[in-house]
Amino acid sequence: xxxxxxxxxxxxxxxxxxxxxxxxxxxxxxxxxxxxxxxxxxxxxxxxxxxxxxxxxxxxxxxxxxxxxxxxxxxxxxxxxxxxxxxxxxxxxxxxxxxxxxxxxxxxxxxxxxxxxxxxxxxxxxxxxxxxxxxxxxxxxxxxxxxxxxxxxxxxxxxxxxxxxxxxxxxxxxxxxxxxxxxxxxxxxxxxxxxxxxxxxxxxxxxxxxxxxxxxxxxxxxxxxxxxxxxxxxxxxxxxxxxxxxxxxxxxxxxxxxxxxxxxxxxxxxxxxxxxxxxxxxxxxxxxxxxxxxxxxxxxxxxxxxxxxxxxxxxxxxxxxxxxxxxxxxxxxxxxxxxxxxxxxxxxxxxxxxxxxxxxxxxxxxxxxxxxxxxxxxxxxxxxxxxxxxxx
Ligand SMILES: NC(=O)c1ccc[n+]([C@@H]2O[C@H](COP(=O)([O-])OP(=O)(O)OC[C@H]3O[C@@H](n4cnc5c(N)ncnc54)[C@H](O)[C@@H]3O)[C@@H](O)[C@H]2O)c1
Numbered sequence: 420x421x422x423x424x425x426x427x428x429x430x431x432x433x434x435x436x437x438x439x440x441x442x443x444x445x446x447x448x449x450x451x452x453x454x455x456x457x458x459x460x461x462x463x464x465x466x467x468x469x470x471x472x473x474x475x476x477x478x479x480x481x482x483x484x485x486x487x488x489x490x491x492x493x494x495x496x497x498x499x500x501x502x503x504x505x506x507x508x509x510x511x512x513x514x515x516x517x518x519x520x521x522x523x524x525x526x527x528x529x530x531x532x533x534x535x536x537x538x539x540x541x542x543x544x545x546x547x548x549x550x551x552x553x554x555x556x557x558x559x560x561x562x563x564x565x566x567x568x569x570x571x572x573x574x575x576x577x578x579x580x581x582x583x584x585x586x587x588x589x590x591x592x593x594x595x596x597x598x599x600x601x602x603x604x605x606x607x608x609x610x611x612x613x614x615x616x617x618x619x620x621x622x623x624x625x626x627x628x629x630x631x632x633x634x635x636x637x638x639x640x641x642x643x644x645x646x647x648x649x650x651x652x653x654x655x656x657x658x659x660x661x662x663x664x665x666x667x668x669x670x671x672x673x674x675x676x677x678x679x680x681x682x683x684x685x686x687x688x689x690x691x692x693x694x695x696x697x698x699x700x701x702x703x704x705x706x707x708x709x710x711x712x713x714x715x716x717x718x719x720x721x722x723x724x725x726x727x728x729x730x731x732x733x734x735x736x737x738x739x740x741x742x743x744x745x746x747x748x749x750x751x752x753x754x755x756x757x758x759x760x761x762x763x764x765x766x767x768x769x770x771x772x773x774x775x776x777x778x779x780x781x782x783x784x785x786x787x788x789x790x791x792x793x794x795x796x797x798x799x800x801x802x803x804x805x806x807x808x809x810x811x
Pocket of ligand 1: 483571
């Protein structure tokens, strides 16, 4: 799809000499802010939408307002709106006025534990907020590609029915499969209310692709990570565990003896894939998206990797796992790689962990963390290399 010309826009650079404009919802969050920065660096005009609802969900430590301030200061062409995606009329007004070439929809209530405490807000934001965006897009910019960040939680706990084998530090698939592909049923399994509200949004995005032939891409994400994650216990597992290790805070492991596996993908790699989708969109297409097998890690392996980097995590093992929690989830990336062969992930696990440790360490004044870092040991052969963050 060729970028559409926006004559009213003052665009100093543009993409290939053409002004192109994107709207990113959830622009203060982990994925949203990465998408804003990535597109702005490529010459896009970016309009963000985020009302810092994350602070309401998770308290002050979950606030994304400083990230929005940073976007405003570092990107001169960035424009921000702070209304709620549940506000249907404002959403219509925004899309009518801007008619963006590209939409990335990341605003959400992102935690399945939190959803059961705030079921109305969870559904209104995740499902109805997505519907508000889709209908406005259908009416004002139906040809503009839309990327939606869905989640692997739409599969509910069905991935736990895949036969597993228990290894020393992790669970893995007993049938030798590389990961979970898109053919897994999303029906008749335990989802959590969060999973159910995301299924609704996922289905709506598919439907607007199929019924209206709109270029909607549905990306069912595994664990997304990056340095700008406002990590809290209920959302952002890797960032939160790194935060606890670096700052000496206690961490609780919920069930499965710490052998539960997740694949990790950096938010900038997500942003670069979304740009590939913009260039070559497909209506209503679903993709599983995560770090894949190479970027998969169990909690025990995460603890060991952090230990090798000099940060010993104080943790307790709780016998009870979280309701509906996956035992082993690794995304099968075959479909997304086949559709977008020029997309390449830039972040492997050592780079990912290094960046996070550097982020939390550099903003950590406590001498205890520095002492812990000085005590770091040499890793055993074959283990993750110890990073040397520049910030140290
Ligand atoms: N982070 C992960 O590991 C992960 C995994 C799978 C899927 N996802 C999905 O990716 C998306 C982004 O995740 P994230 O980690 O960047 O989340 P995040 O919480 O960091 O960012 C979401 C942003 O949306 C904003 N927001 C929430 N409700 C809003 C509303 N009603 N109106 C306007 N803004 C609102 C929040 O203030 C926040 O800044 C979500 O849809 C999430 O479900 C994330």
